[in-house]
Amino acid sequence: MREVTRVYLMGEVQVHALRGVDFELLESELVVLLGPSGSGKSTLLNILGGLDRPTSGHVFYRGDELTLAPDDELTEYRRRHVGFVFQFYNLIPSLTAAENVALVTDIAASPMSPDEALELVDLSERRHHFPAQLSGGEQQRVAIARAVAKRPQVLLCDEPTGALDVRTGRVVLSVLSRIHEELGTATAVITHNAEIAKMAHRVVSLADGRVSRVRRNERRLPPDEIVW
Amino acid sequence: MTRRRLTKALDVKVLRDARSLRAQLIAIALVIACGVGLFLGMRATMRSLAAARSQYYAEERFANVFAQLERAPEAVASRLREIPGVARIQTRIVANVTLDVPDMAETASARLVSVPDEGGILVNDVRLRSGRMPASGRSDEAVVSEPFAQAHALELGDHVAAVINGRRERLRIVGTALSPEFTYTVGPGLVFPDDRRFGILWLRRSALGPAFDMQGAFNDVVIEVSRGALIAQVIDRVDRVLERYGGIGAIERKDQESAFFIENELAQLQSFGLMVPITFLFVGSLLLNVVIGRIVASQRVQIAALKALGYHDREIGAHYAKLVGIVTVTGVVLGVLLAGWLGGSMVRQYSQYFRFPELPFVMSLRDVIQAVGITLAAAVAGGWAAIRQSVRLPPAEGMRPASPANYRPTLVERFGWTRRIGPNVQMILRELERRPWRASLSVLGIALAAALMVLTTFSFDAFTHMINVQFGIAQREDVQLVLFSPREVSDVREIEHLPGVIHAEPFRSAPIRLRSGPLSRSVAVRGLPAGTTLHKVLDADLRQVSIPRAGLVVSAKLASLLGVRTGDDVRVEVLEGRRRRVNVPVARIAEAFIGLQAYMDLEALAGLLGETPTMNGAWLLVDERELAALHASVKSMPNVAGITVRADAIQAFRKILDESLGTSLAISLGFALVMSLGVLYNAARITLSERTRDLASLRVLGFRRGEVSFLLLGEIAILSACGIPLGLWLGRVLAGLLVRSPGFDSEQFRIPLVIEPATYALAALTIVLATGIAGFAAWRRLERIDIVDVLKTRD
Numbered sequence A: 001m002r003e004v005t006r007v008y009l010m011g012e013v014q015v016h017a018l019r020g021v022d023f024e025l026l027e028s029e030l031v032v033l034l035g036p037s038g039s040g041k042s043t044l045l046n047i048l049g050g051l052d053r054p055t056s057g058h059v060f061y062r063g064d065e066l067t068l069a070p071d072d073e074l075t076e077y078r079r080r081h082v083g084f085v086f087q088f089y090n091l092i093p094s095l096t097a098a099e100n101v102a103l104v105t106d107i108a109a110s111p112m113s114p115d116e117a118l119e120l121v122d123l124s125e126r127r128h129h130f131p132a133q134l135s136g137g138e139q140q141r142v143a144i145a146r147a148v149a150k151r152p153q154v155l156l157c158d159e160p161t162g163a164l165d166v167r168t169g170r171v172v173l174s175v176l177s178r179i180h181e182e183l184g185t186a187t188a189v190i191t192h193n194a195e196i197a198k199m200a201h202r203v204v205s206l207a208d209g210r211v212s213r214v215r216r217n218e219r220r221l222p223p224d225e226i227v228w
Numbered sequence B: 001m002t003r004r005r006l007t008k009a010l011d012v013k014v015l016r017d018a019r020s021l022r023a024q025l026i027a028i029a030l031v032i033a034c035g036v037g038l039f040l041g042m043r044a045t046m047r048s049l050a051a052a053r054s055q056y057y058a059e060e061r062f063a064n065v066f067a068q069l070e071r072a073p074e075a076v077a078s079r080l081r082e083i084p085g086v087a088r089i090q091t092r093i094v095a096n097v098t099l100d101v102p103d104m105a106e107t108a109s110a111r112l113v114s115v116p117d118e119g120g121i122l123v124n125d126v127r128l129r130s131g132r133m134p135a136s137g138r139s140d141e142a143v144v145s146e147p148f149a150q151a152h153a154l155e156l157g158d159h160v161a162a163v164i165n166g167r168r169e170r171l172r173i174v175g176t177a178l179s180p181e182f183t184y185t186v187g188p189g190l191v192f193p194d195d196r197r198f199g200i201l202w203l204r205r206s207a208l209g210p211a212f213d214m215q216g217a218f219n220d221v222v223i224e225v226s227r228g229a230l231i232a233q234v235i236d237r238v239d240r241v242l243e244r245y246g247g248i249g250a251i252e253r254k255d256q257e258s259a260f261f262i263e264n265e266l267a268q269l270q271s272f273g274l275m276v277p278i279t280f281l282f283v284g285s286l287l288l289n290v291v292i293g294r295i296v297a298s299q300r301v302q303i304a305a306l307k308a309l310g311y312h313d314r315e316i317g318a319h320y321a322k323l324v325g326i327v328t329v330t331g332v333v334l335g336v337l338l339a340g341w342l343g344g345s346m347v348r349q350y351s352q353y354f355r356f357p358e359l360p361f362v363m364s365l366r367d368v369i370q371a372v373g374i375t376l377a378a379a380v381a382g383g384w385a386a387i388r389q390s391v392r393l394p395p396a397e398g399m400r401p402a403s404p405a406n407y408r409p410t411l412v413e414r415f416g417w418t419r420r421i422g423p424n425v426q427m428i429l430r431e432l433e434r435r436p437w438r439a440s441l442s443v444l445g446i447a448l449a450a451a452l453m454v455l456t457t458f459s460f461d462a463f464t465h466m467i468n469v470q471f472g473i474a475q476r477e478d479v480q481l482v483l484f485s486p487r488e489v490s491d492v493r494e495i496e497h498l499p500g501v502i503h504a505e506p507f508r509s510a511p512i513r514l515r516s517g518p519l520s521r522s523v524a525v526r527g528l529p530a531g532t533t534l535h536k537v538l539d540a541d542l543r544q545v546s547i548p549r550a551g552l553v554v555s556a557k558l559a560s561l562l563g564v565r566t567g568d569d570v571r572v573e574v575l576e577g578r579r580r581r582v583n584v585p586v587a588r589i590a591e592a593f594i595g596l597q598a599y600m601d602l603e604a605l606a607g608l609l610g611e612t613p614t615m616n617g618a619w620l621l622v623d624e625r626e627l628a629a630l631h632a633s634v635k636s637m638p639n640v641a642g643i644t645v646r647a648d649a650i651q652a653f654r655k656i657l658d659e660s661l662g663t664s665l666a667i668s669l670g671f672a673l674v675m676s677l678g679v680l681y682n683a684a685r686i687t688l689s690e691r692t693r694d695l696a697s698l699r700v701l702g703f704r705r706g707e708v709s710f711l712l713l714g715e716i717a718i719l720s721a722c723g724i725p726l727g728l729w730l731g732r733v734l735a736g737l738l739v740r741s742p743g744f745d746s747e748q749f750r751i752p753l754v755i756e757p758a759t760y761a762l763a764a765l766t767i768v769l770a771t772g773i774a775g776f777a778a779w780r781r782l783e784r785i786d787i788v789d790v791l792k793t794r795d
Helices: A042-047 A071-081 A099-105 A112-121 A136-148 A167-185 B009-020 B020-061 B075-080 B148-151 B203-212 B231-245 B255-299 B299-309 B313-353 B364-392 B397-400 B418-434 B436-473 B489-495 B556-562 B602-609 B623-634 B645-699 B705-739 B757-784 B789-793
Strands: A002-010 A013-021 A030-034 A056-058 A083-084 A154-158 A186-191 A200-205 A210-217 B064-075 B086-092 B096-101 B108-115 B129-133 B141-147 B159-164 B167-178 B199-202 B215-225 B477-490 B501-516 B519-528 B552-555 B569-574 B579-590 B598-601 B616-623 B640-645
Touching: A002 A042, A013 A042, A030 A042, A030 B096, A042 A167, A042 A186, A042 B397, A056 B009, A071 A083, A071 A154, A071 B299, A071 B789, A083 B141, A083 B556, A099 A112, A099 A136, A112 A136, A136 B616, A154 A167, A154 B757, A167 A186, A167 B020, A167 B757, A186 B579, A200 B064, A200 B501, A210 B418, A210 B623, B009 B020, B009 B129, B020 B255, B020 B313, B020 B364, B020 B645, B064 B075, B064 B231, B075 B129, B075 B215, B075 B231, B086 B108, B096 B231, B108 B159, B108 B203, B108 B640, B141 B159, B141 B397, B148 B199, B167 B199, B203 B789, B215 B231, B255 B299, B255 B313, B255 B436, B255 B645, B255 B705, B299 B364, B397 B616, B418 B436, B418 B519, B418 B705, B436 B602, B436 B645, B436 B705, B477 B489, B489 B616, B501 B556, B519 B556, B519 B602, B556 B579, B569 B602, B598 B602, B602 B616, B623 B640, B640 B645, B645 B757, B645 B789, B705 B757
Parallel strands: A030 A186, A030 A200, A083 A154, A154 A186, B096 B640, B108 B199, B141 B167, B519 B598, B552 B579
Antiparallel strands: A002 A013, A002 A056, A200 A210, B064 B215, B086 B215, B096 B108, B096 B159, B129 B167, B141 B199, B159 B167, B477 B616, B477 B640, B501 B519, B501 B569, B501 B616, B552 B598, B569 B579
């Protein structure tokens, strides 16, 4: 994305979420977007994932411009290429783990089976449980299984450990990292936790709607060595 | 190892959502079922009646034109046959007589109808149900109408005695029959069918001819008109031919008594069968809108997630549409079942009054399809706005919690009445005023349920009022005697000497045609003696209208049909005797619920007829204890064509009322409860789901269970309190529309708009009951809520 700004109205106040951001997510890359709350990182992720449009600037996916794409095209883009993992999991409470994954496999072009996807996150034996019967970490792993089941080109994670304790968070990060290794999916992880940045190829720091710093990790830390 | 999934995950969600919301959705489905059931049930009843009718009319060659006259030689028949457009005619002798039936002390009356001695009946054939037709040339054999035979348990071979032109004739019953002419029969002087007091007897013409001085002559003719012929022209020509023979004006089929009542019932079904079901479907649609809207609002985060996963707007829309679909289909299926039951029992009910040879219940596939179509349209209309709103929500926005609700001081508070209403009520009012649209819809739904209750039950008040006015104020006589032919007015003294008669007043009735410009109506004008105390003519305010020395008093309906007002002249054509034509002014307008009425002073009428004052009937005040003796002596009086006892007419009415009141009330109550419960229960559940967190917070702050319940129940109580008066008013408005619709305001009768306080009270109580039930159900849910659990979970 180039020169992206995003302004929206909160009640009667104009909020400048992004103020001219250039950002690129490369294939097979794991990027961490680091920044305090209100720095614009969620907005950036939403725009990357086709959930939102910039107020100005341009967004491209593999050379196709998404900036002014109609809703249907953005939906198709999400449906084919993007996997989302949210801070609050956003599972459908009335569906079991397997059915939540099936939501995606039902509509994807060449998905894995829900069982396969749950296997990837070590939750095969919990597949018939409803979200309310799963712990937070398990719910987040279901959400990850749901995101990767379609074999997306892009995996976008919004504070995936934000609602979890350290130990569970670490398990979730390991799963993310392993999947990234196995599937080679370009992955962007949002966090306000600088420690998590140590597992990334590249760390992009945001502050006040701008990219404040870009740093490459010479040595990536495996998730189970991360401490916070 | 993975099994191919048969159901998509999103469809599983539909089913699970439906299950968790089942109570609310069933409530809506029931409202829809009522709409479909009523629409289809009444529609099927209409179709069943109409189909039985057209088959019956065709098979028995029911006439298109009916004419009565004084007497015409049979040769006139050929002149009638030559009229262009006339296909077939049947000349007959028809007369009303009194009847002595073994099992009845009182006098019954019967209409004698001749059947030809040779050849079949060409027009208005009879359908034999048992036995045979009277043998040709036998004057002592008769076929009796089946309902009359059933009412008296008459068997073939039994005898009845008829007073035929002064001679008491013993008639042997050789058969029972039905005729399209008498599918619905109301005896003279009665308001409702009474199969015990009035029957039809078919005799050979050779038996009736000598008895009524009609040998080689006829006094009634029924005509079948060829396809495509103009009925009005035929009637005109028939009238011209019969004028010389005392014709009182031919009528077409739609004005024939039996045919009219069937047609009228169909018209009533049509009015009711649209108004009531549409109300249900409208409320069903409102409920879908509100409930689906609420479901969608509560799932905004889920919707956003689905969008993020790549679901298209239309897929998400379809997802919620399926929920609407489940409710609708359930409603339709239940509705069709309800229609089968309702229609079946309505048809059974009708078969007691409309005596068709067969009245099978038929429900046509076309109507079912139509009902499904209308219901779907209502459901789509209701669900559409709610669904579209959900689908439009941009996904990124859906992820954020909804902005906090905007509250403001209510109108009541702005008026400064705060102190009087207390903080609890304030909270409820603010909640209602924050969503005025939803609150209004709920109030409207409740109001419609109350209105429906009024609409479906007020007719009992109206009928009771009709009867009270007719038999309590207007007709004060205990007995009405109708004579075969006019007598001197002074003969009323003779009648006064009959056993039990305290007082007698003569009247004269004569057939006339009234014309005003191009408008005309044939009616019977009644001449009343000056200063009558027994038979009062009333105005709209039920005050007695005095009959002026000169001029006509006409009922309001007749005046409006002729387009005349007080003071206008009408052309009166007398249809008997010297058939004079005179202009007479309309002196007053009266009120009449039954028929088209015209009154004159007895002497003024004599002047119009060109004769000295005569009477052809009398009203009697009778000592009740001697009624049997009176009946006994009337049975042998030659000139009496009929006798009606007011108490019998009232009793017949009460019987009909009692038979139908209980069932009708129960059905109306059931429907109104379903509708009001559907609205109130959903309103309570929605409030509960939206405010669980608030209510739980209040509990944490130390509010007692009762205080928290008050907030929830107070809301639906306020909705009901607003809905009830609106509904009662609306019920009156709708009833007002109904009584002006064709089936309720006809030339034969007008149903007045009378609604008793008890009817309003019953409607109000129904809503109160529904409020109680809905409140209790919601309260039980509230009691089960775990406060801590609620506060822990995220919206």
